[in-house]
Amino acid sequence: xxxxxxxxxGPILTARGLVKRYGHVTAxxxxxxxxxxxxxxxVIGDNGAGKSTLIKILTGAEQPDAGQITLDxxxxxxxxxxxxxxxxxxTVYQDLAVAPALDIASNLFLGREVRRRGPLGTVLRMLDxxxxxxxxxxxxxxxxxxxxxxxxxxxxxxxxxxxxVAVARAAAWGNHVLVMDEPTAAxxxxxxxxxxxxxxxIRDRGLPVVLISHNMPHVFxxxxxxxxxxxxxxxxxxxxxxxxxxxVVSVMTGxxxxxxxxxxxxxxxxxxxxxxxxxxxxxxxxxxxxxx
Amino acid sequence: xSTTTVAAPDTVTQGPxxxxxxxxxxxxSTLGPLAALVLASAFFAIRTDTFFTPGNFSLIIQQxxxxxxxxxxxxxxxxxxxxxxxxxxxxxxxxxxxxxxxVGGSVPPALAILIGILVCAGFGLANGLLVTRISLPPFIVxxxxxxxxxxxxHIYSNEQTVSNLPRLLTVLGxxxxxxxxxxxxxxIVTIALFLIFAYVLGQTGWGRHVYATGNNPxxxxxxxxxxxRVLLSVYTVAGVIYGIAGLLLVARTSVGDPQAGQTDNxxxxxxxxxxxxxxxxxxxxxxxxxxxxxxxxIFRNGLQLMGVAxxxxxxxxxxxxxxxxxxxxxxxxxxx
Numbered sequence: 049x050x051x052x053x054x055x056x057x058g059p060i061l062t063a064r065g066l067v068k069r070y071g072h073v074t075a076x077x078x079x080x081x082x083x084x085x086x087x088x089x090x091v092i093g094d095n096g097a098g099k100s101t102l103i104k105i106l107t108g109a110e111q112p113d114a115g116q117i118t119l120d121x122x123x124x125x126x127x128x129x130x131x132x133x134x135x136x137x138x139t140v141y142q143d144l145a146v147a148p149a150l151d152i153a154s155n156l157f158l159g160r161e162v163r164r165r166g167p168l169g170t171v172l173r174m175l176d177x178x179x180x181x182x183x184x185x186x187x188x189x190x191x192x193x194x195x196x197x198x199x200x201x202x203x204x205x206x207x208x209x210x211x212x213v214a215v216a217r218a219a220a221w222g223n224h225v226l227v228m229d230e231p232t233a234a235x236x237x238x239x240x241x242x243x244x245x246x247x248x249x250i251r252d253r254g255l256p257v258v259l260i261s262h263n264m265p266h267v268f269x270x271x272x273x274x275x276x277x278x279x280x281x282x283x284x285x286x287x288x289x290x291x292x293x294x295x296v297v298s299v300m301t302g303x304x305x306x307x308x309x310x311x312x313x314x315x316x317x318x319x320x321x322x323x324x325x326x327x328x329x330x331x332x333x334x335x336x337x338x339x340x
Numbered sequence: 341x342s343t344t345t346v347a348a349p350d351t352v353t354q355g356p357x358x359x360x361x362x363x364x365x366x367x368x369s370t371l372g373p374l375a376a377l378v379l380a381s382a383f384f385a386i387r388t389d390t391f392f393t394p395g396n397f398s399l400i401i402q403q404x405x406x407x408x409x410x411x412x413x414x415x416x417x418x419x420x421x422x423x424x425x426x427x428x429x430x431x432x433x434x435x436x437x438x439x440x441x442x443v444g445g446s447v448p449p450a451l452a453i454l455i456g457i458l459v460c461a462g463f464g465l466a467n468g469l470l471v472t473r474i475s476l477p478p479f480i481v482x483x484x485x486x487x488x489x490x491x492x493x494h495i496y497s498n499e500q501t502v503s504n505l506p507r508l509l510t511v512l513g514x515x516x517x518x519x520x521x522x523x524x525x526x527x528i529v530t531i532a533l534f535l536i537f538a539y540v541l542g543q544t545g546w547g548r549h550v551y552a553t554g555n556n557p558x559x560x561x562x563x564x565x566x567x568x569r570v571l572l573s574v575y576t577v578a579g580v581i582y583g584i585a586g587l588l589l590v591a592r593t594s595v596g597d598p599q600a601g602q603t604d605n606x607x608x609x610x611x612x613x614x615x616x617x618x619x620x621x622x623x624x625x626x627x628x629x630x631x632x633x634x635x636x637x638i639f640r641n642g643l644q645l646m647g648v649a650x651x652x653x654x655x656x657x658x659x660x661x662x663x664x665x666x667x668x669x670x671x672x673x674x675x676x
Contacts, residue, residue, distance in 0.1 A: 130564050145559040147552040149622045158552055159563035161545035173544045217563075 058121055059084050060256055061106065061137070061225050066115035068101050075101040076112070077280030083225060088247060088257045090267040092300055093277030100229075102277060103260055107139045107227055108132030119224065138222030140214050142230040148203035148210075152195065153177070153184040155202055156217045187220045188212075191249055208239025212246060219250050226250060227258045232266055244270050264293050276300050369616035370628035372667060376614075376660075377631050377638065384642030391642055394521040401527045404611075404637035406431075406592065407604055408630060409530050409585035411611040412537050413464075413578030415629045418612050419541070420554040420574050421621025422478035426467065427582050428604030429489035432597075434460040434586035436493050439502035439596025442509055449508035457583030463489060464579020468572040486605065493598050502596030512591035526588045533584065537626045550574060555622025610657060611636060614664045635660065 063081035067074070076098045083089050093099040104110040106117065108126030117124055119135055126132040129139070146155045157180045163169035164176045184198050193212040195205070202210055211231060218226050228247070232240040240263075247270055251257055261267050267274060268288045276284045276299050284299055284306040291299075298304035385392035410427045417424045438456030441447040447455070463485060470481040512526035541547035552560040553567045561567050589600055615632030617624025639660070640653045 129562065133564065139562075141562060145556070145562045147555040147559050147622065149555045150548070150551060154548060154552075158548065158560070159565045161548055163545070172539075173546070175543055175545060175548070177543075 060120065061258075062118045063102075063106065064116045066102065066105060066112045066117075068098075068105060068110065068112050074280055076105070076115075079115070079277070079280060080282045081106065081275065082285070083256050083258060084273070086251060086254055086256055087272040088251050088259055088270050089273050089275055090259045090261060090271035091275045091277060092261065092264075092267060092296070094300055097277040097300070098280040099260060099277040103139075103227060103229060103258070106132075106258070107137055133221070136222055136224030137227065138218035138225070139227040140211075140218045140229065140231055142233060146202045146210055146214055146217075149201055151201055152188070152198045152205075152213055153181045155213055156180070156184045156187065156220060158217070160221065183220075187216050190253070191216050191219060191246055193246065206239065207235050208242045211235060211239070211243050215243065215246055215250070219253075219255060222255060224255075225258065226255050227260075229260045230262065231259070232261065232263060240266065264297060268293055268296075276306075278302060369618075369624050370631060371616075373614060373616045373628050373631040373635065373664075377635050380635060380638050380642065384638065384645065388642065388645040391645055394519065396641065396645075398521050398523050398527065400634065400637040400641050401530070402524055402592065403641065404633040405524075405526050405530045406585050406589045406601075407607045407611060407636075408633035409533060409588055410582060410601075410604055411608040411615075411629045411633055412533055412626060413581035413585075414608040414612050415615075415617055415624065415626045416537070416541075416550065416574045416578050416581075417478065418554075418609075418617055418619060419550050419621060419624060420571055421557075421619075422471065422554075422571075422574075423609065423619070424467070424478065424482045424575075424578060425605045426463065426482040426485035426489055427578070427585075427608055428601035429486045429493065430460050430463040430579065431582045431586040431589065431604065432599075432601040433463070433489045433493045433496070434583045435590050435596045435600060436497045436502065436598055438509060438586065439505055439590060440497070442506050443502055443504060443596075449506040453509065453587055456586060457580060460583030460586060461576055461579040464582065465572070465576045467579070468575030471575065472568040472571050490602075497596070497598040499598060501598070503594070505590065505594060505596070509587070510591045510594050512588055513594065514591075524592075526591050529584070529588065531630075533581065534626060534630045541626055546570070546573070551622050553622075607636070610661050613661055613668075616664070616668070618668050619665065632664075 059082045061081070061083040063079065066076045066079040066081070068076040079098060079102055081102060091099050091103065101110065105112050105126075108129045108131050111125075111127070117126070119137075124135060126135070126137075132139075147158060150158070162176045162180050162183075164174045168174040169176065181198055188195060188198070191212070193209070193216055195209065195212075202213055205213065211234075215226075215228070215231065218228075231243050231247070235243060244266060247257055247259065251272075259267070259271065271288055274286050274288060274296060275282060276286065276296065278300060279302075286296060286299075286306070295304060299306055381392070390396055410431060413427055414424055434456040437459050438452050441452035441455060442449045467478070467481055467485055470476050471478050512529060513524055515522040515524050517523070541550060549560065549565045549567075549570045552563075552565060553570045557567050560570075590596060593600070611633035612624070612629050613619065613632065614635050615624065615628030615630070617628055636657055639656055640650075643653050643656070644650070
């Protein structure tokens with residue numbers, strides 16, 4: 049398999065016609081998804097649009113009732129998150145999934161500890177701590193996450209640095225896809241900027257990133273393409289340069305629909321709804337901002 | 341905003357620093373308890389003539405041997421953010437099983453010991469199954485198991501002490517001589533168990549998973565650790581340790597006593613807490629528990645040598661526990 053980036057290659061991860069029902073509630077109603085090589089794809093959608101269900105299915109946390117997922121063009125089924133991870137799909141969860149009392153190297157290798165060679169490892173099951181520290185230092189250096197010491201517990205780090213550890217862990221193990229669920233939601237302005245830089249570096253190293261975010265300025269700053277999810281379906285995929293933030297939010301809320309016939313000429317069907325969700329008349333987003 | 345220049349990462353390639361040796365042997369959490377141990381020893385060494393002698397230290401180790409061994413299992417469970425109130429009662433039942441089988445004559449002593457330890461492991465497994473499968477709080481599960489094991493001990497023993505034990509059951513109470521000091525084999529077993537579990541917790545993947553499960557179970561699960569299996573193994577291993585503690589108890593007292601171990605559950609928690617392990621899980625070390633057990637032993641022994649009534653020893657132990665938990669809580673607040 050060639051996971052190296054070739055812009056002309058087909059999509060890395062795709063989904064067609066995903067359906068997921070919880071009792072009477074239809075969370076996904078024939079959703080499609082395409083992740084291209086080497087891109088940052090933002091997934092946005094209002095509450096209840098099905099974006100978290102979509103992500104859960106793509107990362108193995110849920111199984112679809114119908115639909116097809118392919119990875120590198122081959123159909124796949126993920127029975128659980130571990131299964132998806134074995135296929136090289138790593139997820140960074142919203143709530144900073146690290147063990148705060150353990151040090152950075154231990155967190156990077158949590159659940160994947162490396163044992164020493166020889167009888168020390170096989171019989172006494174001894175961990176190879178020097179090797180794990182060396183590799184951790186290499187990963188952190190590659191992503192230019194500056195930390196004084198890898199032996200300090202993660203709880204001594206700032207929120208942005210902790211997120212950096214979680215991202216570095218995912219980037220170290222994910223060789224296909226990195227999924228990030230609201231990576232900047234818990235962070236301040238400066239730390240968010242650091243995490244966005246980190247996402248860029250990961251993309252530039254060739255790992256495509258799926259970014260779920262509510263923060264439109266962040267989405268527009270970092271995404272190569274934006275997947276807009278609404279009412280259980282993908283209603284459009286746009287490039288940030290082609291549409292304003294307000295237009296994208298309007299599509300997300302249903303105030304506007306994308307008309308692919310006339311490229312880049314969005315049709316505002318409901319100006320009242322658009323202003324109701326906090327969009328100014330010239331398409332400036334007023335509501336979504338940085339919450340410290 | 342910021343542009344992405346991919347810097348060659350050759351500036352950071354000097355090897356990652358390893359912690360200094362003393363830091364690797366003693367985690368931060370054990371430094372306070374160690375200081376307390378040294379201070380208490382110095383105090384009693386100055387105030388009494390007999391405290392600072394090899395013979396007295398050998399005695400202290402014998403006195404803390406059983407509770408110290410129980411506290412190893414307690415440490416494992418507390419590291420997972422659990423607690424075990426049943427360990428003393430489980431141990432007592434194990435001792436009655438061992439001694440009655442061995443004295444009855446139909447079972448070879450070695451097999452009787454093995455069955456006793458396996459029974460204790462079974463109790464640990466039962467605790468673990470209730471905690472993991474039904475998600476009951478460890479406090480309640482082990483409170484119930486405390487009563488069950490206590491009752492079974494008295495029913496099975498008919499309230500009778502079992503004596504005239506075969507030598508194999510008491511051999512760990514025998515001594516060998518180092519210099520002029522008598523040391524029991526049981527003390528060596530206890531110290532060896534502490535070292536083994538210090539290794540297992542500090543140097544193996546299972547140890548890492550125990551810490552991670554206690555520290556942030558959700559994060560541990562999401563990284564692929566089978567946290568329920570970790571918990572189940574912790575409770576079962578703790579049961580085995582309680583069985584070994586039972587053998588040490590039999591060796592020390594030369595009888596199977598249904599009244600034994602009734603306050604050992606709380607004493608073992610005391611040792612763990614004094615040793616700097618957090619009751620909130622995920623932080624601490626088993627060598628700290630050894631220090632904690634020794635602190636209790638040294639206070640009791642030293643105050644006794646000074647002629648202080650034993651009720652004051654209990655008073656001071658209580659004060660120490662509250663101090664230790666307060667220090668833990670305050671230091672954690674500083675981190676957040």
